[in-house]
Amino acid sequence: MIRVRFAPSPTGNLHIGGARTALFNWLYARSKSGQFLLRIEDTDLSRSKKEYVEEILNSLKWLGFEWDEVCYQSQRFDIYREYAQKALKGGHAYIEKSESGREAIIFKVVPQKVKINDLIHGEIEFDTSVIKDQVLIKSDGTPTYNFSCVVDDALMKISHIIRGDDHISNTPKQILLYQALGFPLPEFAHLPLILAKEGGRMSKRKGATAITEYRSMGYLPKALVNFLMLLGWSPGDNREIIGIEEAIKLFDIRNVNKAAAVMDLDKLDWINNQYLKNEDPASLTEAVIPMLVEKKYIDKDKFDKDYILSLVKLFQPRLTVLNDFVDWADFFFLKDITIDPEAKQKYLARDLSKEFKLFIDRLDKLDKFDIVTIEAGFRELVKELNIEAKALIHPIRVVLTGKTIGPGLFEVIYYLGKERTQERLSKFIKKERT
């Protein structure tokens, strides 16, 4: 039975690198009908926070990585002490007294050559003579990372340890512990790291790292997952958009790259746009409603879902992130809109009050108020005025929406409604005169 685990430490949020490690573990388990376990490495009592545990769990769920089991290292201290005693009895460890008189258990590192056969990197050889003796149990009684990690991986019957490259140098230390405690060795696969655009490791200062940030920026979990899986892995047939079910079928840990990858947010944007375009408008509507509530654009208990659905459809093909909708469609919800100064300068420098007035009247004369009729009426008017359609379309859009970007003008007018359209235009005329 294939058993893999993701072992985050709740001393911070789940970040991009951790999410990808979790993804590859999860993919490997699913592709081999194995199990994906979660182990919260909260042995550092002072730095571990309950909020982070919650946050990590929520992020993993949001990404869709369900786990088969979860355990907490802070509840297993007795087990680690027991195995430390075993190491002591077996002559592999010794006790060291600190100045305060407290005792720590230290592992004796025997100089030797240790070879690992990494699933991604191939053979790696270490000389343990350059490794110092390792603390197993600190003088406060808590276990160190390398020790609790080995005990748990062995006891949890982890068959494949898939983790970041940064753990390569821990591996020989851990192998020594496996041998001393008589545990069978698992397979190892060390994933390349994700680097920041500026070079170096990802960190708070170098680009957004927390998964929750991407969530609140309006990225779809499946888009983020698709992006993450392409960082260091490729199905090999020039495909970029790969759903999770397909990824499970195609994934092979041996095809994972050895070289570190740099985050390219532009590509994430593109992938997100691809998913957004093909997403069911109804589900996007559900996703967008809480955002609108938060912005106070709509009332939580009283809003017209069908209306929002039609607006979502209007913007859907042009969204990069979900939040774009909130930003771009604001004029449908706001009473008073602010006109972008640049847009004003570009399209409203000339006095168009006469044209606006004629258009307001024309709207009254339409026998129907639908998109086709509005457009027909408008085209008639510009013909009479003998001006280009564009010359009036853009200024009207700016007055109605405050922006130069947005859906087609006639759709905008239709969904804004006759009254609001006329009101915004006449209000603008009045304001400009004074």
Next chain:
RNA sequence: GUCCCCAUCGUCUAGCCUGGUCUAGGACAAGAGCUUUUCAAGCUCUCGACACCGGUUCAAAUCCGGUUGGGGACGCCA
């Protein structure tokens, strides 16, 4: 400083294992154009890489060695 990992367009990568089919393919970004009612989408085109040196070989992006560059680890953090 010591040890370890890595190296194909600006970025993600295919190809490398099993040398010839590679004047190195795709995607993102960038640039140009088409379409057009702005933006986005879509379509077409352009720009653009085997880090360097040496070796093996009839033949090297592919195999070997070194150099350089990048990254990581050396905690009673995880």
